[in-house]
Amino acid sequence: MDEVGRGSLSGPVSVGVSLVSASDELQIDGLIDSKALTEKKRTEMVPLINKWIPTAVGHTQPEEIDALGMTRSLRLAGQRALAQVVSPEIKPDLVLLDGKHDWLTASEPDLLISLDPAEELYQRLTQEAWGSSSSLVQPWEGLVVTIIKGDYKCASIAAASVVAKVERDALMNQLAQRFPAYGWHKNKGYGSASHRQALAEIGPSTQHRLSWNLGVSAEQVKTTYIERAVKNNER
DNA sequence: CGGCTCAATTGGACAGCTGC
DNA sequence: GCAGCTGTCCAATTGAGCCG
Numbered sequence: 001m002d003e004v005g006r007g008s009l010s011g012p013v014s015v016g017v018s019l020v021s022a023s024d025e026l027q028i029d030g031l032i033d034s035k036a037l038t039e040k041k042r043t044e045m046v047p048l049i050n051k052w053i054p055t056a057v058g059h060t061q062p063e064e065i066d067a068l069g070m071t072r073s074l075r076l077a078g079q080r081a082l083a084q085v086v087s088p089e090i091k092p093d094l095v096l097l098d099g100k101h102d103w104l105t106a107s108e109p110d111l112l113i114s115l116d117p118a119e120e121l122y123q124r125l126t127q128e129a130w131g132s133s134s135s136l137v138q139p140w141e142g143l144v145v146t147i148i149k150g151d152y153k154c155a156s157i158a159a160a161s162v163v164a165k166v167e168r169d170a171l172m173n174q175l176a177q178r179f180p181a182y183g184w185h186k187n188k189g190y191g192s193a194s195h196r197q198a199l200a201e202i203g204p205s206t207q208h209r210l211s212w213n214l215g216v217s218a219e220q221v222k223t224t225y226i227e228r229a230v231k232n233n234e235r
Numbered sequence: 236c237g238g239c240t241c242a243a244t245t246g247g248a249c250a251g252c253t254g255c
Numbered sequence: 256g257c258a259g260c261t262g263t264c265c266a267a268t269t270g271a272g273c274c275g
Contacts, residue, residue, distance in 0.1 A: 007246040007266040038238080070247050100264050101249060148264075190267050191245045212246070 001081065002098045002151055002161035003074055004168050008189035009199075010182065010208040011172050012059035013070070015077040016164025018156045019054045019085050019092065026155045028052060037162065039169070046166050049159045056084035057167040063228055064125070066211040072122045074103040080129045082140045094143040098150035098157050105144050179205045206231060 005013045028048050037045070049055060058080030060073040068076065086092065097104060126139050150157040169188055176184035182198045182205070189195075189207075196215060203220035204210060206228045210221050 004266070006248095007268095009246075013266085071249090098265075103248085103265095187268070192268055195268095196245090209246095 001078055001095055001104070002157050002164055003077070003103075004161065004164045005189065006070065006074070007191075008209075009191050009195065009212060009214060010062060010184065010205065011175060011189035012061050012168065013065060013073050013077055014057055014059045014164045014168040014171075015074060015081045016055060016057045016160035016162070016167070017078070017081040017085055017095075018049070018159040018163070019090065020156045024053065024156075028155075028159075031155055031158050031162070042162050042166050045162050049163060053156070053159065054085055055159060055163045056081045057164050058082070058084070058129070059168070059171070062207055062209045064121075065209050068118050068122055069211075071103050072118060075106065076122055076125055076129070078104050079126045079139050083129045086137050086140065088137060091137065092140075092142065094145055095140065096150060096154060096157055097144055097146045098161065099146055100148050102144045102146050104140070175207055179207060 001015055001017045003013065003015045005011060028045065031045065031049070058077040060068070060077040060080075064076065065073045082092075082095075095104060130137065130139050147154055147157065151161045152158070172184045172188045175189075176182070181202055182189075183192070183194045186192070187195045199208075199214055199216055203216055204214055204224045206224060208214060208224065210224055214221070
């Protein structure tokens with residue numbers, strides 16, 4: 001698994017998963033971390049990856065990030081990705097995770113504080129993700145192994161990072177058409193100068209992570225929260 | 236001129252250390 | 256024992272410099 005969109009100011013945080021067996025051999029030349037590839041090369045690589053191994057991408061939306069915090073949001077996106085590839089017939093032995101920190105395994109305090117509203121929301125959304133999958137399996141609680149620089153060292157993590165980045169970029173391009181002022185087709189929601197300037201001028205959209213330091217007034221944040229609430233009510 | 240690499244910058248989270 | 260700081264890790268963009 002690998003994550004993308006963690007440091008972005010808007011849009012989802014996304015987690016890619018690729019499913020390999022120990023006997024699988026790498027069949028794609030030049031498959032390394034998505035950040036080291038150009039957008040064109042990444043896009044070209046996706047069909048090759050999917051021909052080689054099954055993949056999936058899970059997302060956590062901005063308003064969920066505001067409610068859950070980043071670690072739980074990563075965990076939720078990871079569970080949503082896993083729910084798409086795990087079945088009673090295919091249960092992974094372990095998950096290889098890029099980085100030093102294991103965000104996929106719930107920490108002890110999270111499990112102990114069952115009354116924490118964020119943890120309660122996470123549990124509900126995770127159950128929904130697994131309940132809606134065709135498989136009769138439970139949320140992932142298996143062995144997790146973290147690998148620093150895993151996206152450079154491990155082909156399956158690199159594959160997960162490529163499919164996650166291509167899918168999230170496509171999502172941000174769609175959102176850029178709905179919210180053209182922020183230049184998301186170029187900055188993908190990250191805090192570029194033009195993005196920050198637009199935020200200062202017109203305030204945040206419903207796709208921004210309002211719990212983050214966006215450099216806007218409390219009044220603008222409040223207005224956007226109300227917009228979100230109205231939208232959710234209409235839905 | 237396009238592609239690549241590197242440093243500096245933004246965001247958050249955690250582990251380990253220090254000081255009260 | 257706890258709070259705060261620092262370093263390390265992840266995500267990324269931007270601009271400068273280099274190379275073919």
